Every structure is written in structure tokens, then in C-alpha cells.
Amino acid sequence: MTPTEGILGLLTAAVAGNPASVFIEKVSAAIEGGLKPWQLRRVASAEMDASVIKAEGDGKIAEIQQRAALRVAAEEVRNQQNIEAAIIKALPNIKADAKPEEMDNDWLANFFDKCRLISNEEMQKLWAQVLAGEANSPGSFSHRTINFLSSMSQKDAEDFRLLCSYGWYNENGSMTPVIFKIESEDLPIKISFNQFQHLEDIGLIKFQSGMFSNSYSLLKNCNTFSYLGRVYEIKCKSDSDASEKDRGVSIGKIILTKLGDELALVCQPVQDEKVVEYTFKVWEHNHIITEVIK
Structure with missing residues (x-):
């Protein structure tokens, strides 16, 4: 199961209006486009550019441009997988009295901007705990703590x-x-x-x-x-x-x-x-x- 499929399944199983469902809606909105990957437009554009470049010829510059476009697409897919993995890991820790609707949008934007680079399984769990903790009690974790966490090693x-x-x-x-x-x-x-x-x-x-x-x-x-x-x-x-x-x-x-x-x-x-x-x-x-x- 891919991270996106996992979130779709969890959303389907969630009861509308309960904290878990509200949490999914909140974080989905924060990563732009709901449950669609927030980088979809950039990925699609990069893949289209790669196809156009390939069709134009096999010159050295065209090859470099094509590789760059493919790299951007691969990077964005990886970033999205990391984000959605953190969301899935956070969901079981959302409490019945959580208040995800009160989570600050700027805080979420900063969180996802940092956690998209985290692929280590153990560190993803820590990021997920922070995300769930903030949903349970908004204001628990400062921007400074999120910024620090992005440089923290296992x-x-x-x-x-x-x-x-x-x-x-x-x-x-x-x-x-x-x-x-x-x-x-x-x-x-x-x-x-x-x-x-x-x-x-x-x-x-x-x-x-x-x-x-x-x-x-x-x-x-x-x-x-x-x-x-x-x-x-x-x-x-x-x-x-x-x-x-x-x-x-x-x-x-x-x-x-x-x-x-x-x-x-x-x-x-x-x-x-x-x-x-x-x-x-x-x-x-x-x-x-x-x-x-x-």
C-alpha cells in the first residue's frame, strides 16, 4: 500500500466529524490539493518537460535538461511519500479530545516543509509523534522546535x-x-x-x-x-x-x-x-x- 492509498483508506474508515477525520482534512488542506500530492503540478510539469525535451532531440543540452526534469519529478514524489508517511504514523495517536481544527496553518506549512526531507523510519516516528501531539494540544510545539528537529540526527x-x-x-x-x-x-x-x-x-x-x-x-x-x-x-x-x-x-x-x-x-x-x-x-x-x- 502506498502512503496516498493509506490515507485514502483511513479517510474512508474515519467517521465524519470525529478528531481523526478532522485531522486528515486539516493536514490534507495544508499540503495543497487535499489528498492529492501537493507537488502534483510540479511533478506533471517536470514529466511533460522531459517528454518535450526528449522529442526535440538527443543533443547534450537536451539530455541534461531531461535528466534535471526527471530528477525534480523523482524528488517531489519522494518528498510526498515522506510527508504522507508521517501523517499515517501520526493518525493512531490522535486522541478523542484532540483539536486538530485549531492547528495553525503556518505551523503546518513549516512542519511539512521540514518533514518532507525525513525518510529514516525511526525519525519519521518522532515527527509523527510531534504532529499528533500538536493536533491533540495545539501550541505544544514551537516553530523553533520544528526547525531544531529538522537538524536532529537519529x-x-x-x-x-x-x-x-x-x-x-x-x-x-x-x-x-x-x-x-x-x-x-x-x-x-x-x-x-x-x-x-x-x-x-x-x-x-x-x-x-x-x-x-x-x-x-x-x-x-x-x-x-x-x-x-x-x-x-x-x-x-x-x-x-x-x-x-x-x-x-x-x-x-x-x-x-x-x-x-x-x-x-x-x-x-x-x-x-x-x-x-x-x-x-x-x-x-x-x-x-x-x-x-x-
């Missing part, structure tokens, strides 16, 4: 996914990677200093290299954090008059940048029980931790 994505394996989620749904020592043999999921440094160099994280760690302030009697789908209440062992600093939960040396925050929404890290053990060894010094049973 190795960059793998390193960031590895980092996010340490991610704990607070009550607001924000994710923070909790890593206490950057250069440590105790890390249950191994990440080298060079990997940390590279993630900082490309703008996804900032890390504190001094003796002090960052902390998350507990401003209530208890706060909750989650990992592996389990929720934990964190209470300070100190009395209620303890300073904000003393009540804080150490979150280690890493802080996500704005770019990192947005990409953390879609990186799909592999979580590990050993990360819970690693984190609790530090948190239990000054805090009482209780799993919330739901």
Missing part, C-alpha cells in the same frame, strides 16, 4: 531518549530527568559524560557541574511524582517550619531547556525499575515516600 534522538529514561513526572505532568551525578558509575542506565555534553551543546539540556544539585520545592504538605505508571507521595521529614530549601527534593544536575521540555513530550523513553531504586536512595534521606494505590 543518534541525537537516541541519546535524548536515554536521558529521559530518568524522567519523573510531577503533578503538572512536567517531566524532569533526575540524575544526581553526571560522572558516576552508579547510573543504572549508562550515559557517558560526552553524551551529556553533546545534549547540552545542541540545546536540549543544561547541567550544573558544581557541588550543588537543583531541587524541586515542596510547597505543600506533600507532593506527588510518578514513574513507571506508579504515583508516589513525597513528604519532608522536617517539621512544617522547615525552610523551603530544606523541604526541597533533589532533582540532580540536569535541567531540560524549552526545546528539551517540548521534545520530552514525544520521546517515548524506556523506563526501568532500577531508576526508581537509584532515585529513592537519595530522596529517602530527607523525605518519606509512600506509593499511592489507586
Whole structure:
């Protein structure tokens, strides 16, 4: 099945008016001509030019012009395949309460202009997650993040996914990677200093290299954090008059940048029980931790 056939089939199966159907209509309009390839006119023109050139003669210039026209046609077909592959991969992740009709047209134009060049299967999945995430909650991903994503390699994505394996989620749904020592043999999921440094160099994280760690302030009697789908209440062992600093939960040396925050929404890290053990060894010094049973 070609990408275009796949989208046609999904549109046929979609219920009119539901988020998936609205999503398909929105992105189809954004790539010009609905479900027809947005480059159709350019492809047709290039193929016609190639035929005319071939009919005019076999001179050297005509041959070069013909090859150029065929190259343009092949390039546009490949671009369209990449775009439609991202759409197909995004569709299963459209939520029932998604608001694709609110997606910004300029954002979509920028997204498709960049993702048309992405043919790597794994990177297409990441782009699809971003597209679905924006449809689910318009405004989640900035133009800057899309522009950054266009220069991100598969190795960059793998390193960031590895980092996010340490991610704990607070009550607001924000994710923070909790890593206490950057250069440590105790890390249950191994990440080298060079990997940390590279993630900082490309703008996804900032890390504190001094003796002090960052902390998350507990401003209530208890706060909750989650990992592996389990929720934990964190209470300070100190009395209620303890300073904000003393009540804080150490979150280690890493802080996500704005770019990192947005990409953390879609990186799909592999979580590990050993990360819970690693984190609790530090948190239990000054805090009482209780799993919330739901």
C-alpha cells in the first residue's frame, strides 16, 4: 500500500466529524490539493518537460535538461511519500479530545516543509509523534522546535531518549530527568559524560557541574511524582517550619531547556525499575515516600 492509498483508506474508515477525520482534512488542506500530492503540478510539469525535451532531440543540452526534469519529478514524489508517511504514523495517536481544527496553518506549512526531507523510519516516528501531539494540544510545539528537529540526527534522538529514561513526572505532568551525578558509575542506565555534553551543546539540556544539585520545592504538605505508571507521595521529614530549601527534593544536575521540555513530550523513553531504586536512595534521606494505590 502506498502512503496516498493509506490515507485514502483511513479517510474512508474515519467517521465524519470525529478528531481523526478532522485531522486528515486539516493536514490534507495544508499540503495543497487535499489528498492529492501537493507537488502534483510540479511533478506533471517536470514529466511533460522531459517528454518535450526528449522529442526535440538527443543533443547534450537536451539530455541534461531531461535528466534535471526527471530528477525534480523523482524528488517531489519522494518528498510526498515522506510527508504522507508521517501523517499515517501520526493518525493512531490522535486522541478523542484532540483539536486538530485549531492547528495553525503556518505551523503546518513549516512542519511539512521540514518533514518532507525525513525518510529514516525511526525519525519519521518522532515527527509523527510531534504532529499528533500538536493536533491533540495545539501550541505544544514551537516553530523553533520544528526547525531544531529538522537538524536532529537519529543518534541525537537516541541519546535524548536515554536521558529521559530518568524522567519523573510531577503533578503538572512536567517531566524532569533526575540524575544526581553526571560522572558516576552508579547510573543504572549508562550515559557517558560526552553524551551529556553533546545534549547540552545542541540545546536540549543544561547541567550544573558544581557541588550543588537543583531541587524541586515542596510547597505543600506533600507532593506527588510518578514513574513507571506508579504515583508516589513525597513528604519532608522536617517539621512544617522547615525552610523551603530544606523541604526541597533533589532533582540532580540536569535541567531540560524549552526545546528539551517540548521534545520530552514525544520521546517515548524506556523506563526501568532500577531508576526508581537509584532515585529513592537519595530522596529517602530527607523525605518519606509512600506509593499511592489507586
